[in-house]
Amino acid sequence: MEQKAEDELWQQYRKTKDIKIRDTFIRQYAPLVKYVAGKVAVGMPSNVEFDDLVGFGTFGLLDAIEKFDPEKNVKFKTYAVVRIRGAIFDELRSTDWVPRSVRQQAREVEDAISTLEGKLGRPATDQEVASEMGINEEEFQHITMKISGASIISIHEVWYSGDENDKVSIADSIESPSSLNPEVIAERDEIKRVIVEAISELPENEKKILVLYYFEDLTLKEIGLVLGVTESRVSQLHTKAIMRLRARLKNSRKGIV
Template sequence: MAASSSESFERDTQALWQEFRRTHDRALRDRLILTYAPLVKFVAGRLGASLPSHVDEQDLVSYGLLGLIGAIERYDPDRAIKFETYAIVRIKGAIIDELRSLDWVPRSVRSRAREIERAIVELERTTMRAPTDEEIAAKVGISGEELDRSLFEISRSSMAALDELWTPQGGGDQVALIDTIEDASVADPEFSLEQSELNEALAEAISRLPEREKLVVTLYYYEELTLREIGEVLGVTESRVSQLHTKAVLRLKARLSGVTRTPAERTSH
C-alpha cells in the first residue's frame, strides 16, 4: 500500500512538472513549492546546526525558499539529474549568499581563517605533509591556545563548512564542495570536466587528511552524523570534534585553492 501511494505521488508530481513547464502557471509553481518545501527545512536545519545560536532557523528557511523558487523556475525535467539534488544546491546557495550579505562573521575571524589557510598551503609546500597544530600556530605567529580559540570562532561560521559556496581559482561558477561528495554524476557537459577534476581533487585531499580529521569528515558528510554523535564515536567532546572539523575544512580549502582552471587556461597549457 505504501509503495502504491509513493508511486501515485511520483506520477502526480511528474504530471505537475510537465504541466508547469508547458504553461508556467503561477498556481502550479506554488503547488510545486509546497511539494518540495520540506527540502528547505532539511537544508536550513543542517546548516543551522553549525551556525551561532543567534541565527534564527526560520530566517534560514525564508532565505532557502528563494533558492527553491529559483530552482523550480530553472529546472529542466529532461536533464539526467533528480530535482531534489538540483534544488538542494540552489537552496544552500541562497541561504549562504544571504548570510554573506548580512556579513555577520567578524572581519577578524575571516582574516584569521585566511591566515591559517595560507599557513597550511606554505607548510605543505615545504614539508610535503599535513602540518601539525604546533607548526600552523608558529607559522601564523600565535600560541597553540590562540589557534584553538581561532578554530572555535571559525567553526561557528559557515566559513568552516563544506556546504559553503566556494569559487575555484581562475574564476568560474561558485560551487559547494559538499555537492561534489553528494552528487558526483551531474550530467551537464558544459562543466562536467571541471566538476570531475574537482571531485578527484577533493577525494585526494580528503585521503591526505590526518586520520582523525578524515574520520570526522567521513562521518559528518558521508554518514551524516552530528558533531555530538561523532564525539561519542571518537570519545571526545563535541567542541573537540568541531575543532577537528574546522581544521579539516581549512586544509581542504587550502589544498583546493588551485586545482581548477578556466577552459581558456586549460587550452593555453
C-alpha cells in the same frame, strides 16, 4: 506524493511552468527548507535568526524548482538540499555577518596550511600549523574553535576556480554543463578531481566528518555520537577539514591556470 506521480508532475512542469504545479512543489518541500536551515543554524552566533535562514533557504528552493532537470539521475530532494544550503550561505556572505577579525584569523590559518602542505606534500599537524603561525598549539586550538563557532563553512565556499564570480560547487556538478565552453568544462573537471583527491588525503576523522555531514546528512551532534567526541570538537574538525581543502585548492590552482 508517490514518486511516479511526482515524476509525472515534474515532466509537466518542465513543459508548462504551471504556477499551480510550482506551488504544489513549494508546499511539499517547505519542511526541507526548515530542516536545512536547522542544520546550518548549529554553531551560528546569536545575531543570526533561524527565521532569516528559512527565508534565505526558500529562495534556494524556488531556484531548485526552476532549474531541476527530471531527466538527470538525481532526486529532487538531493538537488534541492544543495541549492537551499547554497542560497543560505550566499545570503550570509552578502550580509557580511562574520566579524572581520574572525575572517582574518580564518585567512591566516588557511594561508599557514597552504604554505606548509605545499612544502610537506602531506597534511600538516596542528603543531606544525601553529608553529608556522608563530603561536603555540593551545592558541591554535582556540582560534579554530573561534572560527568554527562563528561559522559552519559550506562546501560551496570550497570549490573556487578563481574569484567569487567563478566558482565550482556540488550544484554545478549536478547541473548540465551544456552552456559552458569546453575550456571551462575541462577546468572545472580538473578542480573537482583536485577536491576528491584532497578529501581522500585528509586525516581520517576529518574525512569522516565531511562524509557524514554532507553525504550522510547527519547533524554535528549525531556525528559526535558516532565518533565519540563533543559536538564542538566535530565543529572544530569540520572547519579544519574545510581549511585544508581550501588551502589545497589554492596550491593546485597554480598548476591549473
